[in-house]
Amino acid sequence: MIRFATYVVCISLLIISQRCAPSRFVKPLAKKENALALNLGGPLIHYGKAVTPLPLTSLMYGRGLSNSTTAFGSLHLTSALFGNFQTDLGVCQRLYKHDSLGFGITVNPAINLVYDKWEGNFRAWPQLDLNIYKDIIHQKGFVYLGLTNWFELSSKKAHNEAQSNHVLINPHLGFSYNPKKWSYSIECKFLEMNRKNVPNVVDYVGINQRGAVGIYLNVMRKF
DSSP, X not given: OHHHHHHHHHHHHHHHHTTOOOOSOSXXXXXXXXXXXXXXXXXXXXXTTEEEEOOOEEEEEEEESSSSEXXXXXXXXXXXXXXXXXXXXXXXXXXXXXXXXXXXXXXXXXXXXXXXXTTTEEEEEEEEEEEEXXXXXXXXXXXXXXXXXXXXXXXXXXXXXBOOOSEEEEEEEXXXXXXXXXXXXXXXXXEEEEEEOOSOSSOBOOBTTEEEEEEEEEEEEEO
């Protein structure tokens, strides 16, 4: 019975966690430049009297196709431990750049793919991110804000319930410090701000009983 309850809680945690990850790229890489990144973090939950982020992890690789376009792919390591193979594949495309102001706009179209080995289910969610960034610290760092949108294609939720949210909205803001080949970032994201988070077996830290606030750390090595 305890094992079953633990399983239910873990699956409930992964449901909202599958919907999110930190921004893969806010700025494109240089042409033919490569990057490998490790992400850690997730939605905040009430654990007893404490508030803690879920320690979810993912590994990401990117390559600069041009100075304005970077392709990327990822593997969600925590999901894999629970029998869910999950990846997001996409590109970071620069739309606008103002060199003297250190200001730019990028867009990240992507597709999220999840396969559940226990029941053989396969799902896909298109995603579109928009980011605005501003260089600081003599161009060794930048702050950014943006919006991540997930698109729910299925007409039914779990237990054959009607799907009520076909667009999942996730605003975010972050800071990235980039000394030479390394990059360190922290991001705060309001996950699924347009979806109620109650009732739920997990007590998420949301706003007005909606969504969940998420905290993410990212370490990237460029080569």
